[in-house]
Amino acid sequence: MASFAPKLAALSVAGISGSYLLAQQQSALAEESVPTPTAASRRNLPIYDSPAPPATLVAAPSPLQDQVGEARRFLQSNYDALHLNARAGAQQWIGWENTAEAHVKAMLPEDEDLTPGALYVGVATLAGSILARNRNILLRAGLPSAFFLASLSHFLPKTFDRVTLMAEALERRYVPGFTGIRAQATGLLSDLMGRAGL
Template sequence: MQSDSPQQRKKPSIYAAPPAEILLLDTPSALEAHIGTARRAVTGRYLEAHAHVQGLVSSWIGVENRVEHRIKSLLPPDERLVPGALYAAIAFLSGAILARHRALPIRAILPPVLGVAAATHFLPKTSANVGDYLGGLEDHYAPEVARVHEVGKAHTRMTWDRLSEGVEGGRARVREGVLAAVERLQGATGLKVREALGVARSIEEKAEKVIEEKIADFEGVVEKTEKKAEEAAKDRVV
């Protein structure tokens, strides 16, 4: 009798056989592929739009910061803006009211002239800073216009100096004529007209000093009232 081989005599394992590995391939359908492509395209467009909007916001914030810095540089710390700006606005509106029945050039020129004159008087440092800034812009972007502007200002300054000299000369001649007439009148009549004019002049100077003192006192009272109002407003806020 033929004996069994060792492999044939091997006993079966008491454990279950390990499961066979099954590899599943996830093959998307055509619809899923189209949906994925569309989703990726939309996501890319959204990211591009978001980056563009963020760039615009950053640019706008930069513009705001530059404008704020420029305005702060134009406003001197020792000059209050509120009263002077109100006076300039009132002068501008007054010019518009005065020129409303005049010719078109006068209606176009008078309000800004009065407004600029009032701003120059009540806000001299701010007006000077604004003028320098506008002059710098003019020199940078329109040098030819700036050159013509400078020539015009030079001619205007020369004309004003000549007018001032003429007015001063006229005043001097009038004063000399009046003094000569007073001397002749005093010599002919014996009246002390010159002394009387001197007394009147001294009285006028005293009256001017009193008026200036009253104006200064009134301004001091107004400043104190404004300070009290500001303190009261701060207390209310607190």
């Protein structure tokens, strides 16, 4: 046991010296890694935690958002097509109005006063419909038209001539076969009126 004691003593001395050296190395490392606080750094130490960085939003489209976007694009494209068609229809309508205005201006002579003559023609046409009120269907259809044409030829003769010329031009253009039949009927009617002395 005597030989064991010096070994134990040597080991304990070695362990103490080793632990002392280890402690010195740790303190030296700690001194190197931690800076010594200066007077300026001691004054500026924060009391509160540092502020969190601002949150960044990441766009993540939902299925509803995609469907709404698709519906909006569909409606917008159809609205644009409808808008173009409406503008084209308006332009076509304006063209028809200009054509009708040109035809009406071509029918109305500048030297004939329309104000009393048109009123007389309207009254005569209404008188024809009143006379044919309780008659058969042929008289109800024909008598106002006959009164209209007769009063137009009497009160507005130049307008009647121009309307007749335009009607004949349309007849030759669209119903050329009817022109000959109408000419024969007009000839027969004038012959009958000539024989009757009218």
